[in-house]
Amino acid sequence: MSPRPLDIVVLGLSLSSSWGNGHATTFRALLKALGARGHRILFLERDQPWYASHRDLTDPAYCELALYDSVAELDRWRDRVAGADAVVVGSYVPDGVEVARRVRKLVSGAYLFYDIDTPxxxxxxxxxxxxxxTPEIIRLFDVYLSFTGGPTLRRLERDYGARAARPLYCSVDPEAFAPRETQKRWDLSYLGTYSPDRQPKLETLLLEVARRAPDLRFAVAGSSYPDDVDWPANVEWIPHLAPPELPGFYAASRFTLNLTRADMIAAGYSPSVRLFEAAATGCPVVSDNWAGLDELFRADREIVIAENADDVLRAVGEWPAERVAELAAAARARVLDGHTADHRAREFEAYVDEALRARSQAGAAEGASRSLAMGA
Known part of the structure; x- marks a missing residue:
């Protein structure tokens, strides 16, 4: 339990549907951990047709989930927002600028923006x-929580006027993503929706490898891939996996591939939740490279860094089982030591406390200034 239970309101893209977005799984892990630490949470989600037709969570045990149809309808929860210790608005919220302005007028506690897509x-x-x-909206928040760390945090404060920019990386629920014994179906897998800027790397680091190693088996799980993708015969395409299926997917993979969006690579320090989830299940990860990755996992000891198909083939086709097992165990230990949802919940609590203290100090300074002015 946390030192003091908080009343938290979150306005996010989606909690109810994990289809085609990483927001839901991120919020689920964080809010479950916050709920376990004694906090009361309300999640407000804009009711949208795409998510309505693909909902895989309707009644979470760790928070209250409510749907709204328009920005004006948010007034139904104005008392909850006004009385909350912390209010969080997430990235990609529909009509987010209007939402942020409207909510800001009500907030009396800490006001935070959680950017799951910072670059x-x-x-x-x-x-x-x-x-x-917008830059104007950024300045409304007490704390800008960012999926991206490193130099981007300083840039947010220096160039965009963020009052305080702090990292809040994605995380993993170690209970949901635990190792399990199962038959290995694939030598290398990849989990990710289609993205034009990731596709060339998928071609190089998985599809080319599959063509060069027809005796190995591969899998790609994700939606929205175009019909003209040339899948080799030894590559299985799985259009969608629900969150409960992900641990089994990793457990059935000898290795899994992590690929990063171009904007995330340019910014660096932007780990995907797939890194932590796969490592937590004990599945060795092969990843493209970017600034900050070496601060999360040690190359060739906790993760395989691949620049080309030869790098992938050496690990997947030549590494002895003992070395693979050692790397997987080391990566899992690293995740459990610093990247679980409970770690992020504790960080969130610290950021809320920081914001509330800053507000209190600002209020005291303003009161003192008024007293001096009246005395004069």
Whole structure:
């Protein structure tokens, strides 16, 4: 349990549907951990047709989930928002700019923005095409929580006027993503929806490998792949996996591949939740490279870094079983030591406390200033 239970309201893209988005799994892990630590949580989600037709969570045990149809309908929860210790608005919330402005008028506690897409967000802000955030809105929040760490945090404060930018990486629920004994179906797997900027790396680091190693078996799980993808005969394509199926998917893989969006690579320090989930299940990870990865996992000791198909083939086709097992165990230990949902929940609590203290100090300073002015 935390030192003091908090009343938390979160307005996020989706908690109810994990179809085609990483927001739901991120929020589920974090909010479950916060709930276990004694906090009361309300999650407000815009009811949208895409998620309505693909819902895989309707009644979470760790928080209250409510759907709304329009920004105006948020007034139904104005008392909960006004009385909350912390209010969080997430990236990609529909009509996010209007939501952020409306909510800010009600908030009396800590006001936080949680960006699960930081490099993509900032690029869109720079090009004045971000539908959920502007420089003006950034300055409304007490804390800007970012999926991306490193230099981006300083840039948020220096160039965008964020009051405090703090990292809140994705995480894993170690109970859900635990090792399990199962038959290995694939030598290398990949989990991810289709993305044009990731596809060339998928071609190089998995499909080319599959063509060069017809005796090995591969799997790609994810939606929205175009019909013209040339899947080799030894590659199985799985259009969708629900969250409960992911641990089994990793357990059935000798290795799994992690690929990173171009904007995330440019920013660095942007780990995917798949890194932590796969490692927690004991599945060795092969990953593309980016700044900050070496601060999370040690190359060739906790993760395999691949620049080309030869790098993948050496690990998947030549590494002895003992070396593979040692790498997997070391990666799992690293995740359990610093990247579980409970770790993130504790970090979130610290950021809320920081924001509340800053508000209190600002209020005291303003009160003192008024007293001096009246005395004068």
């Amino acid at each position: 993509v967000t900032l690029k869109a802000v720079d090009e004045a095409r971000c539908a959920y955030l």
